[in-house]
Amino acid sequence: MPVDQLSTTFSALADPTRRAILARLAEGDATVNELAEPFPITLQAVSKHLKVLERAGLIARGRSAQLRPSRLQGEALKEASDWLAGYRGFWEGSFDRLDDHLRAIQKGRPE
Amino acid sequence: MTQAATTQEITIRRLFDAPRELVWKAWTEPDQLVEWWGPPGWSTALSTVTMEVRPGGAFRLMSVNEEGVEMPVVGIYREVIAPERLVLEEPAGDNWHDGAVSVLDLTDLGDGRTELVLQSTIQTTEEMRAAAEAGVTASIERLAGYLA
Numbered sequence: 001m002p003v004d005q006l007s008t009t010f011s012a013l014a015d016p017t018r019r020a021i022l023a024r025l026a027e028g029d030a031t032v033n034e035l036a037e038p039f040p041i042t043l044q045a046v047s048k049h050l051k052v053l054e055r056a057g058l059i060a061r062g063r064s065a066q067l068r069p070s071r072l073q074g075e076a077l078k079e080a081s082d083w084l085a086g087y088r089g090f091w092e093g094s095f096d097r098l099d100d101h102l103r104a105i106q107k108g109r110p111e
Numbered sequence: 112m113t114q115a116a117t118t119q120e121i122t123i124r125r126l127f128d129a130p131r132e133l134v135w136k137a138w139t140e141p142d143q144l145v146e147w148w149g150p151p152g153w154s155t156a157l158s159t160v161t162m163e164v165r166p167g168g169a170f171r172l173m174s175v176n177e178e179g180v181e182m183p184v185v186g187i188y189r190e191v192i193a194p195e196r197l198v199l200e201e202p203a204g205d206n207w208h209d210g211a212v213s214v215l216d217l218t219d220l221g222d223g224r225t226e227l228v229l230q231s232t233i234q235t236t237e238e239m240r241a242a243a244e245a246g247v248t249a250s251i252e253r254l255a256g257y258l259a
Contacts, residue, residue, distance in 0.1 A: 088121055091229060093150025095125045098137060101147045102129035 012056035017041070018049050025059060025072040035070065123229045131219040134227065135194035138215065139164045149174040153182065164191055170199055190214075210234045 012018055021035055036046040050070055053059045062069045127134055137143045141160040148155045159173040170186040189212070190198035197215040211233040218226040 097147035
């Protein structure tokens with residue numbers, strides 16, 4: 001998965017409300033109103049979370065303009081569970097940079 | 112149903128052509144850490160970093176990528192043994208998982224090189240478990256298959 005897609009997925013999963021929305025959708029499709037019920041937040045706020053989840057590919061939304069029920073995406077959930085690859089990728093990428101950094105500071109300040 | 116996806120451990124080993132003292136500083140001094148934290152394309156502003164490098168001390172920072180996507184890290188140092196071991200716990204809540212513990216070990220190889228071993232144990236979320244039980248367990252297993 002490209003790094004930018006991974007980071008979008010990470011960022012979508014970083015929020016507890018969005019994770020709770022995914023949990024609700026694991027039980028079945030739901031409209032914005034149904035999804036908003038258990039949360040002390042506005043419909044607009046829920047819609048915003050749904051947009052983030054949709055962009056991350058974690059959910060799909062129906063075309064019916066009024067209800068637009070949300071559905072968990074099986075394929076995207078694979079991406080969600082791809083956190084392990086993401087986690088490893090995070091460190092491998094960081095350590096490449098650490099390697100460069102350590103070389104640079106040793107060149108600048110020979111010991 | 113399987114519980115295989117609920118806890119994952121990963122181990123990453125790297126050799127650095129640098130003395131252990133320098134690698135330790137790179138992990139424990141904020142102005143050094145921001146130089147390398149996050150994969151290429153991510154940056155971390157020094158002003159977002161809190162590092163109280165002692166047991167019980169806070170570790171917090173915010174990285175951002177070129178598109179403005181933010182990736183926060185919030186943790187607590189559990190063990191600090193200079194210059195060889197750091198244990199960092201990321202509690203559930205502000206992070207994207209149900210908690211992770213990372214153990215960093217630095218070994219002086221005696222020839223100017225340092226071996227780094229990072230071992231992380233990550234708990235997946237209840238929500239991810241619920242989703243897995245709703246029928247996507249197979250895709251998670253398949254994924255675990257390629258990563259093995």
